[in-house]
Amino acid sequence: MAGKKLVECIPNFSEGRRSEVIESIADEIRKYRDVRFLDLSSDPDHNRTVMTFLGDEEEVEKAAFDAVARAAELIDMEAHRGEHPRIGAADVIPFVPIRNISMEECVRLAHRVGKRIAEELEIPVYYYEEAALKPERRNLADIRKGNYEKLREEIASPERRPDAGPQAMHPRAGAAVVGARKPLVAFNINLATGELRIAKEIAKRVRAKDGGLKCVKALGVMLHERNIAQVSMNLVDYSKSAIYTVFEMVRAEARRYGVNIAGSEIIGLVPLEALMESARYYLQLEDFKTSQVLETHLME
Amino acid sequence: MAGKKLVECIPNFSEGRRSEVIESIADEIRKYRDVRFLDLSSDPDHNRTVMTFLGDEEEVEKAAFDAVARAAELIDMEAHRGEHPRIGAADVIPFVPIRNISMEECVRLAHRVGKRIAEELEIPVYYYEEAALKPERRNLADIRKGNYEKLREEIASPERRPDAGPQAMHPRAGAAVVGARKPLVAFNINLATGELRIAKEIAKRVRAKDGGLKCVKALGVMLHERNIAQVSMNLVDYSKSAIYTVFEMVRAEARRYGVNIAGSEIIGLVPLEALMESARYYLQLEDFKTSQVLETHLME
Numbered sequence: 001m002a003g004k005k006l007v008e009c010i011p012n013f014s015e016g017r018r019s020e021v022i023e024s025i026a027d028e029i030r031k032y033r034d035v036r037f038l039d040l041s042s043d044p045d046h047n048r049t050v051m052t053f054l055g056d057e058e059e060v061e062k063a064a065f066d067a068v069a070r071a072a073e074l075i076d077m078e079a080h081r082g083e084h085p086r087i088g089a090a091d092v093i094p095f096v097p098i099r100n101i102s103m104e105e106c107v108r109l110a111h112r113v114g115k116r117i118a119e120e121l122e123i124p125v126y127y128y129e130e131a132a133l134k135p136e137r138r139n140l141a142d143i144r145k146g147n148y149e150k151l152r153e154e155i156a157s158p159e160r161r162p163d164a165g166p167q168a169m170h171p172r173a174g175a176a177v178v179g180a181r182k183p184l185v186a187f188n189i190n191l192a193t194g195e196l197r198i199a200k201e202i203a204k205r206v207r208a209k210d211g212g213l214k215c216v217k218a219l220g221v222m223l224h225e226r227n228i229a230q231v232s233m234n235l236v237d238y239s240k241s242a243i244y245t246v247f248e249m250v251r252a253e254a255r256r257y258g259v260n261i262a263g264s265e266i267i268g269l270v271p272l273e274a275l276m277e278s279a280r281y282y283l284q285l286e287d288f289k290t291s292q293v294l295e296t297h298l299m300e
Numbered sequence: 301m302a303g304k305k306l307v308e309c310i311p312n313f314s315e316g317r318r319s320e321v322i323e324s325i326a327d328e329i330r331k332y333r334d335v336r337f338l339d340l341s342s343d344p345d346h347n348r349t350v351m352t353f354l355g356d357e358e359e360v361e362k363a364a365f366d367a368v369a370r371a372a373e374l375i376d377m378e379a380h381r382g383e384h385p386r387i388g389a390a391d392v393i394p395f396v397p398i399r400n401i402s403m404e405e406c407v408r409l410a411h412r413v414g415k416r417i418a419e420e421l422e423i424p425v426y427y428y429e430e431a432a433l434k435p436e437r438r439n440l441a442d443i444r445k446g447n448y449e450k451l452r453e454e455i456a457s458p459e460r461r462p463d464a465g466p467q468a469m470h471p472r473a474g475a476a477v478v479g480a481r482k483p484l485v486a487f488n489i490n491l492a493t494g495e496l497r498i499a500k501e502i503a504k505r506v507r508a509k510d511g512g513l514k515c516v517k518a519l520g521v522m523l524h525e526r527n528i529a530q531v532s533m534n535l536v537d538y539s540k541s542a543i544y545t546v547f548e549m550v551r552a553e554a555r556r557y558g559v560n561i562a563g564s565e566i567i568g569l570v571p572l573e574a575l576m577e578s579a580r581y582y583l584q585l586e587d588f589k590t591s592q593v594l595e596t597h598l599m600e
Contacts, residue, residue, distance in 0.1 A: 006598075008594075036597055038591075038594075038597050039591075039592065054594075054597060098594070099598075183594075190586075243583060244582070244583070247582075247583050247584075261584055262584075263584045263585070263586040264583055264584050264585050264586065265585060265586050265587065265588070266585060266588055266592060268592065269592055269593070269594045269597075270592055270593060270594065271593075271594045271595070272572070272593050272594065272595045275575065275579050275593065278579055278582065278583060279575050279578060279579060282544070282547075282578065282582040283543060283544070283547050283564050283578060284547075284561055284562075284563045284564050285563070285564050285565060285566060286490075286563040286564065286565050287565065288565070288566055291338075291339075292339065292566060292568065292569055292570055293569070293570060293571075293572050293575065294308075294338075294354075294398070294483075294569045294570065294571045294572065295571070295572045295595060295596060295599060296595060297336055297338050297354060297569075298306075298399075298599045299595060299598045299599050
């Protein structure tokens, strides 16, 4: 794993339906030649798009800012409806160290991008996870409490005051959360039921917040198009809460209601290592090393 | 996946115990600077070592020949004992197209290396799989029938005559099988029993030869050190017989005897795609693409 510094950026935008808007934001990233645009995943129910790109620090910094600026132009939070928690057009912008770069460097990168968003776009900015300035801002869910609609009312209060930028919502773009964190696995499990209540109950059981798995965040949401309830999760440290652990725990909890798992999905990118533990578990592999995967030897 | 032509070579040597012999053979490969030595897996029970290396055609060709020459010097088949079928010191030498190279080119490569082994080392050579000159030589098991001991007696007979080289065994090194094939997954499942009979019965059920899975070769072998019976398999086309399919079939057959699976192992390298199907199956992943694995975007 030699070579140049690589940072991943996974901005989440509050638009999952209008493809011309999504493409226009993506183009701001694609125009950088040394940035690899890795994935674009839109969900019409969540009305949300996750983009993933990778590159050296400098280009990723520029691409992230340009995409946020475009989203602020094209997305009006006053008109936005969607299942997923959100407070802004460019809702969350995390930077993740991938290679030859420290978490500290990613924190500084997040603060530089946040400063530009606050000053040049006049959007209030919160710093989260490793980039948080206060311990109570580490957790994204706490920052997004009450969503766009509630934050709009409370933003000037002492406990919700932004870390940078204006002390009021941007009239269209809302607010933005910028940060640095470890690689995260966005993992959703679809239940063979249309009962949202069951997904919500299961989410409670598996998430850290309510005494479940330490490194899991979870929500019960409804996929209206498929009439399916979903446990929507983030595994914030897959070395502690593995994909298979979460899957088996959700399966076990669903049994309580006589409900099966209909399927699951990984949103965006996943580090190979996060899949390895599941392969080892299900196939009972003894001593199976990541370096046994052929492709790991073909990397730059 | 741009870049230079890449061939993988996975020679199997009839020595899994004497580390100085194994290292001396490995050094013949490691001395080539543009060859990546990927894996070395020795099994004392099988008394066998599998080496895996990758590089451009020309260097892989030289490294393969040099390793075979060294094995012929250091391994005496007259003294060799081991569970695994074998007919020579350098028992099997397959070439596998990995990138920017066709199967046809790998077949020509196999024939060039085979010719040198036959002429310079005076070892009888058989060509197998895609490099076979006769249809009845495609299958490795047919060539190795009766092992070294039997082939020594029968080698001059019309049906067992080598494809190249002397029409008699090399007095120490035996014979060699050289070929070209698709990527193969060497997958062994350990049973929670010391009864070899059970492993043999299960092997029969799962392998193509006896009406099982089309792309699976299987043997029941004994791991004496652990007192465990093992179903030792090659998945010759993982796009047809996936790892999870084989695992679940062995599990189901073992149930017949009230036997559980104790563990499993993948020997050497495995293409990422071969693991993907198992991840999709066990985690019920809908529409999970290989390109969602972060590392696939970091390749040369």
